[in-house]
Amino acid sequence: MNRDWLPIKTTPWTLGLILLALLLLIQTTELPQRLDYWLYDQAITSNPLEASDEVVLVTIDELSLNRLGRWPWPRNLHAELIAKLNEAGAKTIVFDILFAEPSPDDQQLAEQMRSHGNVILPVYLSPPTSQYLLSEQLPVGVLASAAAGLGHAHVELDSDGVARGLYLFNGLGNQLWPSLALAASGVGPQNPEAGDTPSYVNIRDQYRAVPLIGGAGSLQSYSFSQVLTQPAAPEHFSGKIVFVGATAAGFGDILPTPFSGLSRPMSGVEFHANVLSAYMQGLLIKPAPAWASALLAMTTILILALALPPMRPARTLLACAMVLAGLLGIYLFVLLTMRWWFPLANALLVPLLAFPVSSGLRLAMTNRFLNRQLDELARSPQVALPAPSGRNPTQLLEHFQALFRPTGWLLMEENDILSARGLSQSDIPDDLTPGHWFHDSNRSWIQLLRAGTRYHLGLLLPNDLGREAIQRYLRRLHLEQAVPADSAARPSENISARIERVRIATDRLNHMQQFIRRSFERMPDGIIVTDELGVIRFANGHIEEWFREPMPSLAGLPLVKLLEGHDPRETPPWHETVSDTLTLLQSRTVDLRIRDKDFLIHFAPFSLPDSDQQGIIANISDISELREQQRQHREAIDFISHDVRSPLVSQLALIEQLKRDPSHIEQEQLEQLGRLARRSYHLAEEFVQLARAEQLTETRFYECEFLAIVENARDSVSEQAVEKQIQLQLQGTEDLWLKGNAELLERAVINLLTNAVQYSPSGSDVSIQVFRAGHQACLTIADEGTGIDPEELPHLFDRYRRQKSTELAGVHGTGLGLSFVKTVVEKHRGEISVSSQPGEGSAFTLKLPIADPMA
Known part of the structure; x- marks a missing residue:
């Protein structure tokens, strides 16, 4: 195929640059980030972690509010809770409750905190009011000094409003507070690397995604009021880290998570407990660097740009699907095994874009090629018989005169006589239907409409036995012109117009094939076409009938074997005739006899146009009837020379005898002469009758x-x-x-x-x-x-x-x-x-x- 005229070629450079441009264009939207979040959520929710046995919750729920009164509670209740948990053997107590305002019970609470020795309090980073800058909200001094550690309770929400992780360290100025989970594990505050950072700047460090245990309520929890009113339960709290926080509706401390979305959000204390559970198991997920996503996307573009152009179209989809599956496999392995969150969206979009882009390039090439081929088909001559309905009435009359030799005719254009013989205008019947013949004895009439002009055509046919056959033939002729199609019905869309062009071209090819096929099938002779090795590639129905070989077995059969199997001969051998036709490129004509029937087979070499391939066209004619006629001709000559000639010779001899002695004519001689004459007459009569029967x-x-x-x-x-x-x-x-x-x-x-x-x-x-x-x-x-x-x-x-x-x-x-x-x-x-x-x-x-x- 000549590709010089193609405007776009499917090459690695073309495909790669288009994919890169599309990927950069997609970066201006939120699609990659949303896709990354969706992939992460599906992976995390499909593989939830198992809860750590060391982490439990004490929740301030609706039951506790009903029993202990409205919030805020006196801090002596929190002191009593610490005493109960200390008695039950709790290892660490983590409060997700900010004690920022002084209270009369602070000293009692501080004493219980010191008595336990491992109580963690939260630090909140928020402005006091909307008019102030961001500041650290710390517990009151007496409580802060009594606490074993302080940790920030801030949870980072992603751009879609879902909590998937948090920064392990967060703070202002020169102080970075660990998260509550890290503080509960004994990790203390850190100083940032840059020492000259202003005190009002929010500094965050070491973001980690948190693989959650499940939705809200997945961790083991106990109601605040039940723990406070019931005896200490070492079986529930001994040696465990207890998180205390609000879960009741109305506190506002709720977080949408991948498990819940907005339908059942998770409380902040439960989220921090999940962080500690994952941290203790070493399962927190670290985000990959930003350059890793770009590198993976570029690598994927390079692989597909090199692999797809030479592939067959049927394998392009499979290749893109395999790359897609490979990327997903790598992503899940890195995420769930190596605990790295690798942004996959950009790389994942590449095979999703590569298939339509590659297919589009191929379609563009194919479309341009097909358009050119369609143009060539439209310019190629159409193999079809012209319809008689498109011919001028004058031409029709000429054709009818040459074909039927009418004794008379009449052709009129409106009221003007164009040609007439033996018929006049008064002979035209009334109420002729346009396009339909009217026959009256040996007169045939038709009315034609051509370009708005009315014509009358009449024929005066010979009044013999063939008249009825001619009139039946005329009835079959379609001489009325077809109504032109409505131009408004033509498709206006580009794709519809091309489909219509393809349909028209296909119809023309089908008509051409049908024309050729029917021409071969309707030929009175048998036709065999072979390739350059003398193997049959085509045969019409006569060959199948005469040789009694099914068409599937004829295709691929050597011509020599076919002929030797039905008419074996030694002189000349069939292989010699066929090989001479191919090698010498000379025609051969040979007699052939199949099942008591006589044939004449003519071998002719041929070559395909624009090709070096040679072959044979074998034309087989059934001459059995001709041979039978020759035999009958010889028999007729023998019959005439013997049977007819014999009584005539006898008559002549008897006449000569009577002429020599006319005075002695006997009755017996006359009777013999009559018998001989009658015999000659009967012979001639039977011969004539047989000839009439045959015709x-x-x-x-x-x-x-x-x-x-x-x-x-x-x-x-x-x-x-x-x-x-x-x-x-x-x-x-x-x-x-x-x-x-x-x-x-x-x-x-x-x-x-x-x-x-x-x-x-x-x-x-x-x-x-x-x-x-x-x-x-x-x-x-x-x-x-x-x-x-x-x-x-x-x-x-x-x-x-x-x-x-x-x-x-x-x-x-x-x-x-x-x-x-x-x-x-x-x-x-x-x-x-x-x-x-x-x-x-x-x-x-x-x-x-x-x-x-x-x-």
Whole structure:
């Protein structure tokens, strides 16, 4: 394929640059980030962590508020809680409650905190009011000094408003507070690397994504009021880290998570407990650096840009799907095993874009190529027969004159006569339907409309047997012009227009193929086309019929094997004929005989256009009928030279004898001369009748009644039967109408009756039965004669064939009578059969189709 004219080529550079440009364009949207969040949420929610046994919750829930009163509670209640938990053996107590304002019970709470020794309090980073800068909200001094550690409770929300992680260290100025989870693990504050940072700047460090245990309520929790009012429960709290915080609705400390979204958000204390559980198991997830996502995306673009262009279209989708699956596999492995959150969205979008982009480039190339091919197809000549409806009436008249040789005609344009002979304007029938023929005896008329002009065309046909066939042919002609399609119905869209062009081109190709296929199939000769090795690649239906080989077995069969299998010969051998045709590029013509039929096969070499491939076209003609005609011609010459010539010679000799002695003419000589003359006349008559039967066509058929034909034949032979005292017994009363030629049918029945009388002994009977059997009219003529020998039955209807027994008995014939009968019956699409036993007589049965089988 010539690619010089293609504006866009599917190359690695083209595909890679387009993918890179699309990926950069997508970066201006939130799609990559949202896709990353979605992938992370699906991975985390599909693989929730198991909760650590060391972490439990004491929740300030609705039950506690109902029992202990409205919030805020006196701090002595928190002191009592610490005492209960200390008694139960709690290892660490983490409060997610800010004690920022002084209270009378602070000293009691501080003493309980010191008594336990490992109580963690929160630090909040927020402005006191909207008019102040961000500041650290610390517990009151007495509580802060009594606490074992302080940790920030700030949880970072992602851009979509979902909490997926937090910064392990957060603070202002020179002090970075650990998160509550790290403070509970004994991690203290850190100083930032830059020492000159202003005190009002929020500093965050070491972001970690938190793989949650599940949705809200997944951790083991106990109500604040129940712990306070019930005896200490070491089985629940001994050696464990206890988080204390609010979970009741209305506190506002709620966080949407990947497990819950906005439907069931998680409380802050429960989130921090999940952080500690993951931290203790070493399962916090570290985000990958920003450059890693770009590197992976560029690597994916490079791989696909190199791999897709040379691939077949069917494999492009598979390759993109495999890259997509590989990226997802790597992502899950790194996330769940190595605990790295690798931004995959950009790399994942590359194969999703690569398939349509690659397909689009291929479609652009294909579309341009198809458009060019469609243009070439549109300019190529169309193989089709022009419709007669598009021809000018003057041309139509010329064609009809050349084809039918009418004795007269008339062509008028409106009221002007263009051509006339034997017909005038007054002969035009009234109320002619445009485009439809009107036949009145031997006159045929039609009215035509061409470009708004009205034409009248009339033909005066020969009043012979072919007139009806010509008029039937005229009725089949479509001479009216088709209504042009509405131009507004043409497709206006580009794709629709191209589809329409493809449809038109496909229709033209299909019409061309059908034209060629039907032309080959309708050819009177058999056609075989071989390749340059003499292997059959095409054969029409005649080959399948004559050789009796199914079409699938013909394709791929060497021509030599086909010919050797049906007509083996040594001189000249078939392989030599076929090879000479291919090697010498010379035509050959050879006789061929298949199943007692004669053929003539002509081998001709050919070469395909714009190709070096050679092949053979073998044309096989059935010349069996020609050979049969030649044989009949020779037999006719022999018949004329012997059978006709012999009585004529005898007549001439007798006449010469009478001329030498005209005074002594005897009656016996005259009778002999009459017999010889009658024999010559009968020979000539039978010869002529046989020729008429062979030339009989259905155009000379008409409706006739079979019983009347048989009765007329019987009357014609009755005198001959009376001379031999033979009774002709006719049985049959039903009228049987046929479509045929009554004259020749009657002559055929006369021949059968004459033979029956001739070969029957005197005083015997000849039975004539006319009856109906199904859709056939039947006639059986049975005699009581000498019968026919079995070996002569197969050749009984051969022309010029005489029975030996009848010749020896002195009954002389020409051998044309029964041949005439068989020819007439076959021309009427009927059949004849004979049954005979020597010494018992013969029975001939004719079966002819009835004109109206349903009558």
